[in-house]
Amino acid sequence: MKQDTSSISAFATQFKQLDSLLSLSRPLWQNRSFECRQLPWGDAFPTLARSVWQIADDELDAIDACQLSLSERLLPSLKQDLQAAGSDWDLNLLLPEVAAATSTEPAEIISSLKNDSIRSLALLQADDMAHFSAHIKGRKWQQITAFVAQLPDTQLPVLEWCAGKGHLGRLIAKAKGRNVVSLEWQQSLCEAGQHFADKWQLPQRFVCADAFAEQQGQLEEQQLAVALHACGDLHVTLLQHASNAGTRQVVISPCCYHLIQAQYYQPLSMTAKTSDLLLTRADLQLPLQQSMIASAKGNQYRLQEMAWRLGFDSLQREMRQVDEYLPIPSIKQSQLNGEFETFSRWAANTKKVPLIDSIDWAHYQANGRERQRLTRRIDLVAHLFRSVFEKWLLLDRVCFLEESGYQVKLSEFCLNSITPRNAIISAFK
Numbered sequence: 001m002k003q004d005t006s007s008i009s010a011f012a013t014q015f016k017q018l019d020s021l022l023s024l025s026r027p028l029w030q031n032r033s034f035e036c037r038q039l040p041w042g043d044a045f046p047t048l049a050r051s052v053w054q055i056a057d058d059e060l061d062a063i064d065a066c067q068l069s070l071s072e073r074l075l076p077s078l079k080q081d082l083q084a085a086g087s088d089w090d091l092n093l094l095l096p097e098v099a100a101a102t103s104t105e106p107a108e109i110i111s112s113l114k115n116d117s118i119r120s121l122a123l124l125q126a127d128d129m130a131h132f133s134a135h136i137k138g139r140k141w142q143q144i145t146a147f148v149a150q151l152p153d154t155q156l157p158v159l160e161w162c163a164g165k166g167h168l169g170r171l172i173a174k175a176k177g178r179n180v181v182s183l184e185w186q187q188s189l190c191e192a193g194q195h196f197a198d199k200w201q202l203p204q205r206f207v208c209a210d211a212f213a214e215q216q217g218q219l220e221e222q223q224l225a226v227a228l229h230a231c232g233d234l235h236v237t238l239l240q241h242a243s244n245a246g247t248r249q250v251v252i253s254p255c256c257y258h259l260i261q262a263q264y265y266q267p268l269s270m271t272a273k274t275s276d277l278l279l280t281r282a283d284l285q286l287p288l289q290q291s292m293i294a295s296a297k298g299n300q301y302r303l304q305e306m307a308w309r310l311g312f313d314s315l316q317r318e319m320r321q322v323d324e325y326l327p328i329p330s331i332k333q334s335q336l337n338g339e340f341e342t343f344s345r346w347a348a349n350t351k352k353v354p355l356i357d358s359i360d361w362a363h364y365q366a367n368g369r370e371r372q373r374l375t376r377r378i379d380l381v382a383h384l385f386r387s388v389f390e391k392w393l394l395l396d397r398v399c400f401l402e403e404s405g406y407q408v409k410l411s412e413f414c415l416n417s418i419t420p421r422n423a424i425i426s427a428f429k
């Protein structure tokens with residue numbers, strides 16, 4: 001994901017390469033794993049199928065958490081299947097760009113990002129630092145200091161989009177001495193943010209408003225607009241408004257690509273509008289599906305919940321005689337300490353599924369476990385395309401900004417281990 005060029009054709013060309021790979025590989029990543037009864041691509045990719053079943057269950061999460069391990073384990077078999085079929089995909093695009101691999105960030109990148117963090121620490125006096133960051137969670141503080149370190153050195157006033165409590169805007173106001181307007185729709189967050197700003201006597205003002213409701217009025221030409229992790233349509237709306245207003249500088253870190261109002265992804269750029277990919281909200285969650293290594297107990301609960309949900313799913317399909325997934329609400333972790341039968345009776349009751357008297361609970365429990373093992377392997381292969389897919393989404397935004405007359409830089413503002421949503425798009429007129 002490390003890239004530092006401002007040529008329109010370079011980004012657009014790169015987009016087309018990724019688009020071509022993603023179109024060809026659709027069967028491997030565009031599927032609903034929990035609906036499948038077998039590997040949906042098993043016949044077309046037999047070597048890959050064998051290799052995913054050769055991976056032990058308790059190895060899956062560690063492989064999944066690291067893009068480098070994913071490619072090392074899966075690419076050789078995928079290559080063999082493609083050769084056998086005479087297909088020519090550009091698999092080099094799947095080799096993890098070093099900074100995206102969680103546990104294998106090479107020294108050079110770590111040191112460059114660490115230097116940014118060190119520069120960002122210099123943003124504040126040591127005395128101020130402890131008080132200023134006291135209300136901000138550790139990772140969020142790391143993110144905003146790293147983000148601020150990437151901002152251009154100009155005196156333009158700042159608009160902070162979907163600000164939350166405005167931690168980012170507050171640091172910009174304090175460290176860079178800029179006037180900041182922070183737009184946020186939750187009254188309580190605006191009040192808390194304004195309270196902090198007043199306490200520190202900072203030039204930060206909150207506007208409590210809906211970002212979707214004609215907030216283009218907040219965007220001006222002589223302005224720097226920033227958005228850290230404004231979800232889906234929220235950051236897209238900012239880009240559109242900023243482009244219309246001719247806002248001089250825009251710096252965003254996108255997240256939650258699936259939080260869109262439309263049923264399908266609406267490409268922003270002319271470049272992406274030529275793509276054949278039709279993406280559902282479920283598809284758009286792919287970049288967010290990165291296993292975090294939780295505690296052993298936490299992992300055990302997660303896997304058991306997956307297996308029990310799938311076991312109940314098999315049961316409800318038969319009981320209702322409807323071959324359709326039936327989502328059930330979130331559960332309390334304590335429910336997983338009981339029996340599968342108790343869990344299933346609760347789920348059936350919640351979803352008004354009639355149950356017969358003689359149910360072979362052990363059969364459905366075992367079936368759920370088998371489906372969980374299958375689902376995890378289908379997901380593992382889809383995750384091979386996770387980074388490329390996110391880059392496709394990022395490049396759509398980049399190309400849109402270029403097409404709107406901006407010079408654009410796409411890079412990373414912090415380590416993947418601080419947040420996997422570590423891409424930053426900086427656009428300047």
Ligand SMILES: C[S@@+](CC[C@H](N)C(=O)[O-])C[C@H]1O[C@@H](n2cnc3c(N)ncnc32)[C@H](O)[C@@H]1O
Nearest residue numbers: 162163164184185186209210211212228229230
């Ligand atoms: C993921 S949080 C990010 C907050 C902050 N930028 C940060 O990085 O900590 C997204 C914020 O957007 C706000 N938000 C959601 N929908 C909004 C809307 N329609 N208009 C304005 N703000 C909105 C939420 O209340 C939330 O504070």
